[in-house]
Amino acid sequence: MTDHLKLFFEPRSVAVVGASGTPHKPGNDVLQNILANEYEGDIYPVNPKGGEILGMDVYASINDLPDNVDLAIIILPARANPQAIRECAAKGIKAIVLAAGGFAEVDEGGTALEQELIRTIRETGVRVIGPNTSGHTSTPARFTSSFFPQGAIPRGNISFLAQTGNFATHTMRYIKTGENFGVARVVGLGNKVDLDESDILAYLGDDPETHAICVYLESIKRPGLFLDTARRVTKKKPVILLKGGTTQEGAQAAVAHTAAMASDDRVLDGALKQAGVVRVFDYSHLFLAAKAMAAMPLPRGNRVSFMAPSGAMLVVLTDLCQQRFGLEVPQVEERTRQRLQEISPDFLRMRNPVDIWGSATIHGVEFGYREGMEAVLKDDNIDAVVPILMLTEKTGVPPLDFIVELARKYPEKPIYATFSGDRKYMDEGKAFLEPRGVPTFPLIEEPFEVLSILYKCRRALEREA
Amino acid sequence: MTDHLKLFFEPRSVAVVGASGTPHKPGNDVLQNILANEYEGDIYPVNPKGGEILGMDVYASINDLPDNVDLAIIILPARANPQAIRECAAKGIKAIVLAAGGFAEVDEGGTALEQELIRTIRETGVRVIGPNTSGHTSTPARFTSSFFPQGAIPRGNISFLAQTGNFATHTMRYIKTGENFGVARVVGLGNKVDLDESDILAYLGDDPETHAICVYLESIKRPGLFLDTARRVTKKKPVILLKGGTTQEGAQAAVAHTAAMASDDRVLDGALKQAGVVRVFDYSHLFLAAKAMAAMPLPRGNRVSFMAPSGAMLVVLTDLCQQRFGLEVPQVEERTRQRLQEISPDFLRMRNPVDIWGSATIHGVEFGYREGMEAVLKDDNIDAVVPILMLTEKTGVPPLDFIVELARKYPEKPIYATFSGDRKYMDEGKAFLEPRGVPTFPLIEEPFEVLSILYKCRRALEREA
Numbered sequence: 001m002t003d004h005l006k007l008f009f010e011p012r013s014v015a016v017v018g019a020s021g022t023p024h025k026p027g028n029d030v031l032q033n034i035l036a037n038e039y040e041g042d043i044y045p046v047n048p049k050g051g052e053i054l055g056m057d058v059y060a061s062i063n064d065l066p067d068n069v070d071l072a073i074i075i076l077p078a079r080a081n082p083q084a085i086r087e088c089a090a091k092g093i094k095a096i097v098l099a100a101g102g103f104a105e106v107d108e109g110g111t112a113l114e115q116e117l118i119r120t121i122r123e124t125g126v127r128v129i130g131p132n133t134s135g136h137t138s139t140p141a142r143f144t145s146s147f148f149p150q151g152a153i154p155r156g157n158i159s160f161l162a163q164t165g166n167f168a169t170h171t172m173r174y175i176k177t178g179e180n181f182g183v184a185r186v187v188g189l190g191n192k193v194d195l196d197e198s199d200i201l202a203y204l205g206d207d208p209e210t211h212a213i214c215v216y217l218e219s220i221k222r223p224g225l226f227l228d229t230a231r232r233v234t235k236k237k238p239v240i241l242l243k244g245g246t247t248q249e250g251a252q253a254a255v256a257h258t259a260a261m262a263s264d265d266r267v268l269d270g271a272l273k274q275a276g277v278v279r280v281f282d283y284s285h286l287f288l289a290a291k292a293m294a295a296m297p298l299p300r301g302n303r304v305s306f307m308a309p310s311g312a313m314l315v316v317l318t319d320l321c322q323q324r325f326g327l328e329v330p331q332v333e334e335r336t337r338q339r340l341q342e343i344s345p346d347f348l349r350m351r352n353p354v355d356i357w358g359s360a361t362i363h364g365v366e367f368g369y370r371e372g373m374e375a376v377l378k379d380d381n382i383d384a385v386v387p388i389l390m391l392t393e394k395t396g397v398p399p400l401d402f403i404v405e406l407a408r409k410y411p412e413k414p415i416y417a418t419f420s421g422d423r424k425y426m427d428e429g430k431a432f433l434e435p436r437g438v439p440t441f442p443l444i445e446e447p448f449e450v451l452s453i454l455y456k457c458r459r460a461l462e463r464e465a
Numbered sequence: 466m467t468d469h470l471k472l473f474f475e476p477r478s479v480a481v482v483g484a485s486g487t488p489h490k491p492g493n494d495v496l497q498n499i500l501a502n503e504y505e506g507d508i509y510p511v512n513p514k515g516g517e518i519l520g521m522d523v524y525a526s527i528n529d530l531p532d533n534v535d536l537a538i539i540i541l542p543a544r545a546n547p548q549a550i551r552e553c554a555a556k557g558i559k560a561i562v563l564a565a566g567g568f569a570e571v572d573e574g575g576t577a578l579e580q581e582l583i584r585t586i587r588e589t590g591v592r593v594i595g596p597n598t599s600g601h602t603s604t605p606a607r608f609t610s611s612f613f614p615q616g617a618i619p620r621g622n623i624s625f626l627a628q629t630g631n632f633a634t635h636t637m638r639y640i641k642t643g644e645n646f647g648v649a650r651v652v653g654l655g656n657k658v659d660l661d662e663s664d665i666l667a668y669l670g671d672d673p674e675t676h677a678i679c680v681y682l683e684s685i686k687r688p689g690l691f692l693d694t695a696r697r698v699t700k701k702k703p704v705i706l707l708k709g710g711t712t713q714e715g716a717q718a719a720v721a722h723t724a725a726m727a728s729d730d731r732v733l734d735g736a737l738k739q740a741g742v743v744r745v746f747d748y749s750h751l752f753l754a755a756k757a758m759a760a761m762p763l764p765r766g767n768r769v770s771f772m773a774p775s776g777a778m779l780v781v782l783t784d785l786c787q788q789r790f791g792l793e794v795p796q797v798e799e800r801t802r803q804r805l806q807e808i809s810p811d812f813l814r815m816r817n818p819v820d821i822w823g824s825a826t827i828h829g830v831e832f833g834y835r836e837g838m839e840a841v842l843k844d845d846n847i848d849a850v851v852p853i854l855m856l857t858e859k860t861g862v863p864p865l866d867f868i869v870e871l872a873r874k875y876p877e878k879p880i881y882a883t884f885s886g887d888r889k890y891m892d893e894g895k896a897f898l899e900p901r902g903v904p905t906f907p908l909i910e911e912p913f914e915v916l917s918i919l920y921k922c923r924r925a926l927e928r929e930a
Contacts, residue, residue, distance in 0.1 A: 024859075101812070102812060106812045106814075107812070110812075148859075149857070151858075163777070164775060164776060165775075166775040166776075166885075169775075170774060170775060170855065170857060170885040170886045171775075173886050174885070174887065177887040177889060178888030218777070244777055244780035244781045245780050245784065246788070247784045247788055248787070249783045249784075249786070249787050249794050250781070250787065252816075253776070253779045253780045253783045253794075253816075253818060254776075254780045256776065256814055256816060256820065257776025257780055281781075281784070281785065281788070282785070282908075283777070283781045284908040284909065284910055309635060310631040310635060311629060311718070311719075311721065312628070312629030312631050312683070312709055312722065312748070313631065314718045314721075315683060315709035315715050315718045315719045316707065316709050316747075316748045318712065318714050318715040318718045319709060319710065319711050319712045319714075319715035321714070322712040322713075322714050322715065323746070324746070329714050329718075347566070347567060347571045347572070348721075349721055351721060353718060392634075393614055394613075394614050420631075420635040420636070420639070421635045421638050421639060422643070423639060423642040423643030424642060426643070442907065443747075443749040444748055444749065445747050445748065445749055
């Protein structure tokens, strides 16, 4: 059912129609991106001027292309798109990405042009991503159609499906430069005149490279199909959705962005929940949850243990777990409590959450956190562990290998780290832990926010209906 | 009424009872901290061994001290505290900080000791911060009693009042190393056997060095007095409160931390609101709001304009403003709209929130954001402006002086910056803007979260009752 999408995600050859030799033009940046990702298929630049671009021979027209090109990226003015599609179809190209904006998102003339585009697609039978898309990426194929300067995009197991170009542009830059996880497939849907969220979701659901799917949508084109698809996919892998335009004002902003029409959010909310889709409401949660899922299993339950060098942090986070995050901070088993007491000075009455200050001060950060974390990781009452690492000028950054080792030893329990202390040591802690598979978060509330989201994903995966 | 507290915040001389020559001991760290802050008063280390510590003559006993010492910091085991207080009182010392833990927060023996402490304080008439405090700081006096290694603490106009040592220890390290604002007074209340939140709040309310007060409490010792004091103070300056232990589980954690007893949170919530105190629930908001207040005026109203290079961000943030933050995203005046349209390509229909992508791409980040920001800053419909700066490898970090200049030119309208793009440029943007008075936030939701808090502070300041 999703085989036709393979041409987009595993193309053996690609034509770039509107290729440019001028640096910083989209028709040049897209080629630079394809080369930077070390795409191994054939690349055919098309430009009436002919000649050579970046060492590649340029074809003067679509008609001149060899047969059996899998995918065409068309970077031409909006008006030229229908004719280009016809020419591609005539050459047997079945998969097309349309980059140009200037359609229904702009004005009445654009809406008319979009109608023509839709007719052309229907007549020719090609499949299209876009128009008005900043492209798509498929790291297992070392391929991207993004015309935004990206360089090599890190490979991973998280896929993004978005009704915005942002995940193929600035947010991908942020993920690449500020985080330490990679992506499998990234699709900017654009105006979705042909392929829409339901098609792509179905593909990602069957895609062995994709372990979790993060979705941003401003409208749902075929709600029934989308919900049916989601219901199937969410039994296999987590689907997290941020739906933009849920308020009247937000919906107005969405019209300006993608010409999306508002739907009744309460109705949608219930249907999404039933379909196992977990909603988030913060833009940042799309990549913070992605980072956690890329590295760690989903929590089996909502029972969390955490350790901090500050009693106040323990108190506030316990309140937040109960009031806001739907997480439990249960009492630990008696043998766990005894172990926590053993590693701590007598005057501290140890419990969950764990006041690790005494142990870390007396025995050192490494001993205190290692022993404290292992005690609660062993405990059957605990599903996830959040160490709030004490890193100050006094402690520096101790060896943190023990956290990586504990994550390997207890592979069913997610460990998310966060910090208390000096900024530079936090950055060093992140730079050490994340490439080794332990996600970190700058603010102490964030690991709990993310656990709350991923616990819902786990419940969706295990639901009966 | 708060004159007796001047001895704590502007001491002309200080005795450190339990001074130590051994590095990394609290009795040594406290002296290091006092020296690092370039305290200009007299310092008298006290230790029975006598000799010299850090180049200062050591007094063998409290009795040997000169007369007229303003403040004593006592760093002795819990059991030795009552006697030390008596000796200080005998020498005419009226203000004392007690560092030791081991009182009511520990066990029954500690509770009995705490009762003895209270009797001693009552009999001698001294005023006490603590015990079980990590100290207090007063940057206008270049003074701190903190025994946690701090070095020089940056001076500023925000004061922290906390029933935790964390703001004098790890969180102060974070503020110092990760943020670019300074503090005026910081008080760790400890077990508050004498001075409590009501006393300190009254002092900070009258303190010209303190422009805003951030409070963390787990219990309120004299609720009536606290609310009366807050009612008065909040008409002069913002008071933000995080109350820990508001849930049953959180309250249990609070007992372990400071032996605080739970109160009925709903009753308290209404009373605090009436008293003009603005509650927050995230630990991080205490320093994120502080950072914003340190640099910018409170917003006059809740009408925000923001600009981003991503339509999706505009949509999601508009939703959040309306649904979660109580902020309006109003339409701008016609002349503002026209100006936004002038600087943008025709195909973008400009409005608030501002899609700055076209302008910034065509005319450059500096021009696009400068002109876009000035248009909305001039607009009477707008109270605050949040630029989400587009900083990628393509743009680098353009000169950002224009934001600093706009902040000076429109001093009544807060500007909070955030970012979209490469992490290293975000860090550079922060490092440029914050020392020049423009606060920045790593996640795009945070400026709005903080505006929401500070708008409540503004309403509290202007309330009738």
